[in-house]
Amino acid sequence: MQNHNANSIPFYQVDAFTSQPFGGNPAGVCPLTEWLSDETLQAIAIENNISETAFFVPVEDGYHLRWFTPGCEVDLCGHATLATAWVLYNKLGYTGELVRFHTRSGVLTVSRHGEEYCMDFPVTWPEPVAIAPNLTESLGISEKDIIGVWKAPDIIVLLRDKAIIDTMEPDMNKLVQIKARGVVCTAEGAHDGPFDFISRWFGPQVGVNEDPVTGSAHTWLVPLWSTLLNKTEFCAQQGGTRKGELRCVLRDDDRVELYGSARMTIEGRFYL
Template structure:
């Protein structure tokens, strides 16, 4: 069995930036164990699999270790592959996922993702988590319905200089940690640490912005926000918040395409 595969750098204008995702279009679903094995073999933060569903597509995402409920950069990468390589021409793509219906449309520059916004609840500082991060946040916010937690710091430099102990972080909490602060030259910055799902640090995390954008929209009193994820690769997002929905606009670049050879 031969399957097409694409690798796309998402939330970036240039190759080797943003967050790389593998995208594999399928005619029908393979067994879950095989999907997970492919994702492990790819060894990227996410491998996206999509299957046609009438005029729409079903979409699933796998890290090297687990299937996840929501992924932004691999959704953007999937839309990029459909538009740039597979002849899709409609103005909007609808993906049916574990997180509900997600929509991606062409923007003036790149693509705009329409995602659900997470509800946020006040959290408390956990000293063990702070020790694993190497710095105590000024505010902790729980993300309702997702195994994520915001740790809000005062300055961009607080976030950029974090050097987490990932082994300790994995054992002290079952939540992925989103570190964030006001940005220098943008509204806010962030980093994402997820050793619980097999990703020590994710380069650019669309799903994290489903929590970040509602938080910063309320704190700053504005619905249009510019964001940077300040990982080593880095990424940029233009975001909006309204009616409980988060829109994120970003670019994508194809790095490679090829074939996967599987036994029949």
């Protein structure tokens, strides 16, 4: 573990859910030896101005891990967890079979499998809800485009045609009024294509207009698609202009395995 003094801490920016430079979802990662104030953690996340910055400190059997958007601390983040594991294995000399992270969402583990990393996350089964009156207007689509809507921490909007997803331009000033962590729009992939389903995630409610690849959202997307497609293993793609991909395996113990690659793009230090 690299040490930091009162004025300097190490920083890595890692693109998660991609093997290509400038793909997937960028996450900031700051290893700490002890916790800084919440105000300082939030200020660093604001300075980074990317969807998530992860901070972690060692504990007896692993690490205590927290995630901050530019707007707030969040309960669960997949891509920044993947990025943190990448930093531990590739920059900080970690050699364990898996990493244990103590988080707001319980104990999460990540293991390395060649160039991929597997995150073991809890599942949330979404519940069907009515289409909110302002949802279609916020997303810039019509009600006939929608097959159904579900509620988890995010609102899930199932669309009839994946082509709608690529051309969506939500009104963030209206979308921020939707009462949820965010809104994820999803559709079945092409029958002759590599992806079982695709999605885009919008979260102005937490200070992230669009997140390229949201690992946590797949903890409710996967159980939904398992019901829709009657299968338990998926290849998924998420994103608009910037995209990433992941493999998902739904287990029978209400856990989901999310597999993805990552690569570092920036290494430096924060001076406080």
